[in-house]
Amino acid sequence: MVMNKRIGFIGCGKIAQIRHIPEFAASQRADIAGYFNPTASRAEQMSAKYGGKVYSSVEEMLADPSVDAVVVSLANSAHAPVTIAALKAGKDVLCEKPMATTISECEDMMKAAEESGRLLLIAQNQRLAPAHVKAKELIDGGAIGKVISFRTTFGHSGPENWSIRPGLDTWFFRKDVAAMGVMADLGIHKTDLIQYLLDCNVVGVSAKLSTLDKKGPDGLPIGVDDNALCIYRMGNGAVGTMTASWTYYGREDNSTVVYGSEGMVRIYDSPSSPLQLIRREGTVVDIDTEAIQTNDNQTFSGVADAFLDALYSRVSGVMGAEKVIPAMRAVFAAIESSSSGKWIDIPENA
Ligand SMILES: NC(=O)c1ccc[n+]([C@@H]2O[C@H](COP(=O)([O-])OP(=O)(O)OC[C@H]3O[C@@H](n4cnc5c(N)ncnc54)[C@H](O)[C@@H]3O)[C@@H](O)[C@H]2O)c1
Structure with a gap:
């Protein structure tokens, strides 16, 4: 037994x-x-x-x-x-x-x-979300041809509304406890996701991280970033954008679009369907899959399974730390790019 x-x-x-x-x-x-x-x-x-x-x-x-x-x-x-x-x-x-x-x-x-x-x-x-798994199958199977570009974003109204202890004094806003802001909170999800979808790493980045709106209990800007804009160059030559925000008030955005030589996949981007394949000549195929999890709609994540x-298998699988480290390198490179104002290559990810 x-x-x-x-x-x-x-x-x-x-x-x-x-x-x-x-x-x-x-x-x-x-x-x-x-x-x-x-x-x-x-x-x-x-x-x-x-x-x-x-x-x-x-x-x-x-x-x-x-x-x-x-x-x-x-x-x-x-x-x-x-x-x-x-x-x-x-x-x-x-x-x-x-x-x-x-x-x-x-x-x-x-x-x-x-x-x-x-x-x-x-x-x-996010690697386990059914629409992401299906989109990866489509991309891997050549449904959009050669991947050229992408845009991926994750934004909501901020962790001060989410935490078990909500409020402006949340640990998420404290540099000594959180270390990083939205880039590491939400940006890591989409950085890791685009590597998973494209089956290659971020090899270079230019980024601007800012604290545009969030204020602590003292009325001063918080100690970490609340918006992150990144340009990523991928190991397969594709170039695209990754954005993360704690100031998307009113509605969460968790969308990703991957553009290829033969069409595009739209993930959580169309109001009518969680996943769409649009072929180069314009045909739109709605693909039946589950809607995205949001802060207010926590569906089964599959993480425990x-x-x-x-x-049981002693194989770490799709969330193994060795697969996630390249995304963490990209996060730290984005932070370095933002503070230095320079393009940062990530040779370890090549
Ligand atoms: N995978 C995801 O989609 C996802 C979603 C939300 C949170 N998270 C991550 O989970 C972790 C917990 O986030 P949460 O949303 O449950 O936050 P939360 O604010 O609801 O809970 C914070 C947890 O950290 C503890 N904590 C508070 N201050 C601390 C400190 N100074 N040192 C050590 N621990 C402290 C609290 O006791 C509590 O257990 C974070 O690292 C967050 O990034 C992941």
Whole structure:
């Protein structure tokens, strides 16, 4: 008989509460070992709702031999230290995006996974969205010919409305805790996505990151970027734009259009269909697939299943950290480009 995997949740904020904990709780292949959260009452609420124990510290959870794997959903600055400690304690790890706050932290996480022989996955859930999977099939199958260009964007009204502790004093706006703003919060999703869709890396970037609108409780601009505009050159020669914003008020935009020599695919871009193929001569094909997840419409993400698949097969799969590191390099290169005003090549991604 195959034993269920026992999962510990480190961080019981919004994404853990609305995505990870319910998706693992619904799985026939997982049991909930328990929870740690810096504010214990949130862990207690989860324990009362889904079962499992409340741990008083990360160390206590990591020392529990009955915990097979952990899900790290803390604020950004905690991703690397907690993930490395978990890997060293022999746990497989699913860590939230952004993977870490510096490239050396990302590399240290990879090294800890290699040395411990444990799995490290990063929750780049956009790779699992049905419209993205289908669009990749179309592009890979040659439906739009040679990819020439793209535009991809992710924007909403900002994390101060989303966080489990909403308000202008949110950690998302604090450089010491978040490290980066919307570029790493939403931009990492679309940077990783375009690499996934085109099956090649960002090899050069010019970017402008700005703090245009968001203000903290003191009325001063927040310490991180709220808008990011990037031009990406890809390994296959395509050039396109990636934009991310916390100031798309009124409606979320999660769209991607990939333009090729024989037509285009429009993902979450047409009001009439989540995925469209438009052929060069103008024929429009609406492709039946699921609408995008939004902050207000959390459909099943598939992240828990993908992690459990990895735990049983011992193959990290589509969200393996080694596949995500090139996108993190692009994020850090975009930040460097914005501060230096220069085009930045990324030779490691070539
Ligand atoms: N994959 C996705 O689509 C997605 C969506 C939302 C959030 N996330 C990521 O998940 C992580 C948690 O975000 P959230 O939306 O649950 O935020 P949240 O504000 O709702 O929860 C924040 C979590 O971090 C903890 N925390 C707060 N301040 C901290 C600090 N100084 N140091 C360490 N931990 C601290 C809180 O206790 C809580 O567990 C973030 O890294 C975020 O980028 C990913």
